[in-house]
Amino acid sequence: MKVSGKVSNAKVSPFARGMLEFIPLLPAAIPFGLVVGVAQVKAGLTVLESVGMSALGYAGSAQLVASQMVQGGAPLLLILLAVATVNLRFAMYSAVLRERFREFSKVGRALNGFLLTDQTFALFVDKLEGIDPRARLGYTLGAGLSMYMVWQICTLLGALLGQTLPRAWSLDFAVTLTFVALGVPAVKDRPTLAAACAGGLAAVLTAGLPFKLGLMVGTGVGLVVGMIAMRVYKNSGTRAKHR
Amino acid sequence: MIILLVLGIFLITFLLRSSFILFLHQGEFPPAVRLTLGLVPAAVLSALVWPDVFSKSGIFSLEWEKVLAAVVGVVIAWRTRNVLYTVFFGMLTLWCLRVVGL
Numbered sequence: 127m128k129v130s131g132k133v134s135n136a137k138v139s140p141f142a143r144g145m146l147e148f149i150p151l152l153p154a155a156i157p158f159g160l161v162v163g164v165a166q167v168k169a170g171l172t173v174l175e176s177v178g179m180s181a182l183g184y185a186g187s188a189q190l191v192a193s194q195m196v197q198g199g200a201p202l203l204l205i206l207l208a209v210a211t212v213n214l215r216f217a218m219y220s221a222v223l224r225e226r227f228r229e230f231s232k233v234g235r236a237l238n239g240f241l242l243t244d245q246t247f248a249l250f251v252d253k254l255e256g257i258d259p260r261a262r263l264g265y266t267l268g269a270g271l272s273m274y275m276v277w278q279i280c281t282l283l284g285a286l287l288g289q290t291l292p293r294a295w296s297l298d299f300a301v302t303l304t305f306v307a308l309g310v311p312a313v314k315d316r317p318t319l320a321a322a323c324a325g326g327l328a329a330v331l332t333a334g335l336p337f338k339l340g341l342m343v344g345t346g347v348g349l350v351v352g353m354i355a356m357r358v359y360k361n362s363g364t365r366a367k368h369r
Numbered sequence: 370m371i372i373l374l375v376l377g378i379f380l381i382t383f384l385l386r387s388s389f390i391l392f393l394h395q396g397e398f399p400p401a402v403r404l405t406l407g408l409v410p411a412a413v414l415s416a417l418v419w420p421d422v423f424s425k426s427g428i429f430s431l432e433w434e435k436v437l438a439a440v441v442g443v444v445i446a447w448r449t450r451n452v453l454y455t456v457f458f459g460m461l462t463l464w465c466l467r468v469v470g471l
Contacts, residue, residue, distance in 0.1 A: 345409075
């Protein structure tokens with residue numbers, strides 16, 4: 127399968143291949159970008175400030191949280207604290223990916239660091255192993271820069287359209303559904319299922335905590351329960367069906 | 370104020386994202402850490418999703434149309450592994466249930 131794929135892909139550069147394989151993730155980027163753009167101008171940012179936030183900050187959930195807090199009149203330091211909590215997951219993504227990115231040049235690693243998102247993380251975890259190591263840098267940059275461009279365009283559109291996007295569309299729930307689509311394939315066996323259920327439940331129960339701490343609490347509980355499940359199913363005999 | 374916010378978000382986010390890719394990229398994780406890292410996508414994405422579905426206002430005021438739409442989304446994502454189908458059928462379910470007035 128890997129070999130037959132290579133033939134048809136031989137003509138396409140790794141960068142172009144990364145761009146092409148990002149296309150199925152477009153529905154995961156477009157509604158999110160629109161929602162964030164709308165939220166930023168609603169919080170009182172000018173269109174230019176909104177563009178700057180997307181271009182430099184480039185972190186959907188954090189931009190959303192920051193916008194809500196700006197709107198609520200929160201002080202700068204508290205907003206940054208919330209941003210750090212929401213984005214702590216990126217340090218974990220970074221840890222997951224570091225061995226796969228190790229051979230890249232320093233610039234390549236820095237660019238990939240800047241461009242890492244939930245969407246490209248899901249793509250790389252899924253696809254990167256099956257790609258020729260020499261083609262990986264181009265592939266990751268093709269996908270990463272596609273996501274970046276789409277993000278800039280969609281948040282700008284959201285900022286310009288602003289309130290004219292009807293609330294009844296519930297675009298924010300489309301964002302939730304994209305995370306469903308990215309998360310379901312991550313559940314492959316009982317430990318990951320346990321991690322997902324425990325993490326989700328804990329996040330719901332702690333959703334009221336300040337600074338979006340619930341996300342980190344949920345993730346932590348999910349990881350612990352997943353590790354326990356791993357022990358239990360390993361010890362409970364030979365039924366483990368991991369490949 | 371906003372410019373400080375933008376620069377702050379940029380710095381924090383870049384440092385977190387590059388932490389292991391750019392700065393701490395040498396060495397190996399102990400086996401237990403590797404196993405835990407394998408659980409990260411499932412744990413994080415689920416912790417992002419569930420609070421959006423089960424509303425903040427508590428167990429007794431669930432927005433059932435959202436719960437059902439999310440269930441449809443999970444089934445579609447599981448069967449098709451396709452983001453577009455998941456969003457499309459999930460949103461269709463949500464809108465239909467709202468029109469019906471559930």
